Amino acid sequence: MKILICMSNVPDTTTKIRFKDGNTALDTTGVQWIINPWDELALTRALQLKEEPGSGVEKVTVITVGLADAEPTIRKALAIGADDAIRINSQATDAYDVARQIAEAVNNEGYDLILCGIESSDYNNSMVGGMISEFLDIPSVSSVSSVTVDSGRFKIKREIDGGKETLSVTAPFLAVVQKGIALEPRIPSMRGIMMARTKPLKVIEPVTSEVLVEHIRYELPPSKAxxxxxxxxxxxxxxQLLHTEAKVI
Amino acid sequence: MDFAFTEEQRMIQQAARDFAERELIMDVIGRDTRAEFPYDHVKNLRELGFFGMMVSPAYGGIGMDTVGYCMAIEEFSKIDASVGVLLAVHNSLACGGIEKFGNDFQKEKYLPWLASGEKIGAFLLSEPEAGSDASRQKTLAEDKGDHYLLNGTKNWISSANSGSVYITIAQTYPELGHRGINAFIIDKDSPGISLGPHEDKMGMRSSDTHSVMFTDVKVPKENRIGEDGFGFKFAMKMLEVGRIGIAAQATGIAAGALERSLKYAQERKAFGKLLIDHQAIAFKLADMAVKVENSRNLVYKAAWLKDQGQSFGMASSMAKQYAADIAMEVTTEAVQIHGGYGYVKEYHVERLMRDAKVTQIYEGTSEIQKIVISRGLVKG
Structure with a gap:
C-alpha cells in the first residue's frame, strides 16, 4: 500500500506578518518556511502506520505545489521519514489550482490513501482535500482524528457533533485529518537529516490551470486591547467598566 | 565570506531545539536538585543519532560537520547544560579521539558502540594534583610486556558512572616527563577499577562526576592510542577539539539565560511599566545579546576552521575562554534582571548561573586559554 501526503509550505507560525504591493501580497522577506503543521501530523501518522507490523503500508510519499524554494521544507519531510517526494513546479495560486495540479500528478499512480491536513496555517481555506477527491473521483472523509489499518481495510474515526463516529473505508480514498491524528510531529533523526538529499525528489511541470481567485486586499486583525x-x-x-468601556453589558 | 548555514545544519539545530524544548525541559529542575543523570532522555538521544554526530557513517555514525555539532550542543545547553557536557565529551573527546588517532582495530571495536550510544565515553585526564598542569600525571601505566598495569586516581571525571569507555591518560616513563605519557582505551568493567562517590557539585549536577581509582588494572597493549609516548600530545590535541564543544555549551548556557531574561522583561512590570521599558534593563539585555552573538561567532569560526582542515587551536581557545567568561557574566545579569524570582529555582536562571561556572574551569581554565592564546600570538 502507498500513502500520499499533500503538503503545504507555510510561514513559520511565529512569523510577524507583513504585506507588500498595496496589501495585495505577503511580504516573504526573512520568513522561515515550515511544513504546514496539520500536514506534518498527517505525515507522522502515515509513518507510524508504515512502521506497524502487518499494516501493509510500503511507501509514504509527500507532494507539494511550489517553486524550488519549497525544497528545504520538502527535504525536512524526507528527513522525518517520507520515502520520496514530488514537487509540482508552480507557484500555488488558489485551492482549485493546488487540487488540480496534485490530482493530475497522482492520477493513476495507485495511492491507496491520500492524507491532507484540515487546513493550511497561512490561508486556512480547508478546500484542497475535498477538491482532490472530486478530481480523482474517490471517496473523501473529513474531520478525521484517527486512521488505523487492519487487513487492508482502513478504520477511520471522525468528529461529529457531540461525539465521534467510526467508519470502515476501502482504499483508495482521501482523508482530511485534524487534531488527534498524531500526538506531536516527529523530530527528524540526525541520520534522516543527512540522508534527506539522497532520497528521490521528483520535479514535474504543472498543467495549465485557470486562476480563479484574485487577492484584492489583506489586512491584519486589530491589535488586542x-x-x-x-x-x-x-x-x-x-x-461599570464592562458597561461603559467594553460595552458588553 | 559566507555566514549562511546549510539546510542540514539548520535542520540539526531545529531538531536539537525541539528535543530540548519538548523533552529535556521536563524535570530539568528536579534532575538538578537530585543530581540525577538524564537516563530517561539518553534512549531518545541515541535513537536520534546524537551520540555519533561526527563519527563517519562507515563506523555507524552520522558524519555531520563540527558546525552542526556545535549548533546541537548549544541548543541542548540552553535547556540542560548537563546533557550538553555529556554529549560534548562523548562526541568530541571519546568518539573524536578514537576516530582521529585510533588504529583500525580500535576504531572497528569501539566506534560502533560509541556512535550508537550503546556505550558512553569518558575522558580521564585530571588528577588530584594534575588539573591545569596536565603533564604531571601520577597515574602509572607500567609496561609489562604484553600489557600495561595501571595504578592511580583520576578526578572530576564527567560521565564516569554512565560511561563505560574510558579514554585514559597515564604516565609510562616518569623520567621522560610529558614525553613518557600514554593514552589508553579502557573498558570500565576491567578488574581493579572503582569509583568514588558522585561529586556533590555546584552546577552541572546531573552530569555524573566521580573520581576513578585504578588498582593493578591490566590494559592490553592493543588499547594504547598511537605510538609509545604519544599520550600528552594526544590529550592536548583532543582538548583543542573538546574546547569547541565546551565553548558551544557555554554559549548555549548564556543564550538560554538571555532568552529567559528577554521573555521575563516583556512580561514583568515595575514602577508601572514593563522591565524592558526601563533603560537600565533594556541596556543589560543589549549587552547580553552582543556577548552571546560574539561568543557564537567565535564558536562557529573555530568549528569552521576545523571542518576546513585548517589549524584551529588558537580559535578554539579564544572561543572557549570568551564563551565561558561571558556565560558567567550573562547568567549573573539574568539572575539580576529576574530579581527575587531569579534567585529561586523555578525560573531556571540560577541553575544556568551555577552551570556556567564550570565552563571557566574544565577542559582548560580561562587562565590556561589565555596562556595558549598569548603563546600563539608570540608564535604568530
Missing part, C-alpha cells in the same frame, strides 16, 4: 486589571473585591468597578 490592553488588559485592565481590576482588584478582586471591586465588583462595582468591573461591572
Amino acid at each position: 490592553k488588559c485592565r486589571m481590576v482588584a478582586e473585591d471591586n465588583v462595582r468597578e468591573l461591572v
